[in-house]
Amino acid sequence: MRYVSRAPAPPLDRFIDDIYCMTGVPRHRRLNVPPMPSAHLMINLGEPVGLYDSDAAAPPAMLTDGWFMGMWSRRFTIEHHAPVRVVGVHFKPWGLAPFVGMPMVELQDRSVQADAIWAGSVDRLRDRLDGAPTAGSLLQVMETELRSRLVPQLSSGFQLVDHVAGQLEDSWGSVRVSTLTEAAGVSGNQLTVQFRTHIGLTPKRVARVYRFARVILDVDTRYSVDWSQVAHSAGYFDQAHFGKEFKNFTGHTPTAYLALRRRCPAQIGFPPDNGPMPG
Known part of the structure; x- marks a missing residue:
């Protein structure tokens, strides 16, 4: 597995720890993920990814094109079914809110399809990412998208x-x-x-x-x-x-x-x- 990341330039660095891409065959198919101080956006250019909550009452999810995840207060499991190609963003705990225009409590301990929040635009973003020839250009495409989504006036x-x-x-x-x-x-x-x-x-x-x-x-x-x-x-x-x-x-x-x-x-x-x- 190859992991390439970079911190974005200001003003995004106020909200984001890093933008990254993961490619290749994972060493471990299933990963147990503890709560960490991050919210997430992941755009999937590969096969679907399984998400399993440690709360047995929560149904499993199959993550396909892209998804947002707020901060988690409990652990969850990610399962990769094939070689991975994901472009993602590690937001600071407070950093996702200015990009989604919704109360973050609605994203706590759950994933939401990105198209449900960025309506009608995730396919376009995936196409641009899929056409990027290098890891660096993948990250630049994602950073440009995030700049366009940042709310200009913060409450x-x-x-x-x-x-x-x-x-x-x-x-x-x-x-x-x-x-x-x-x-x-x-x-x-x-x-x-x-x-x-x-x-x-x-x-x-x-x-x-x-x-x-x-x-x-x-x-x-x-x-x-x-x-x-x-x-x-x-x-x-x-x-x-x-x-x-x-x-x-x-x-x-x-x-x-x-x-x-x-x-x-x-x-x-x-x-x-x-x-x-x-x-």
């Missing part, structure tokens, strides 16, 4: 979320939400309403996802891991709570996760391996 509510969530990003969720709320001069209820509108999750849930992401990114599975120290560094003050959160988000205990990563080491230079794991 005061979005700017509040941008500011507070940016602090959660900078601190990896270690700053108390109550401290940020007080500094912003709003009530906890006001902030929660704006987060649900522009991110889909509450401020506390976003902070939890950032704390967990720091754990995943900090752990070097090639070496012995002091889980107590990792948990403390990430802002967990209760070892039992850390273990429960880790199991909920990954489906594994920390010890089992470490063993899995050692059996199936991450592909060097392939950033998605920092989160998703063999399913």
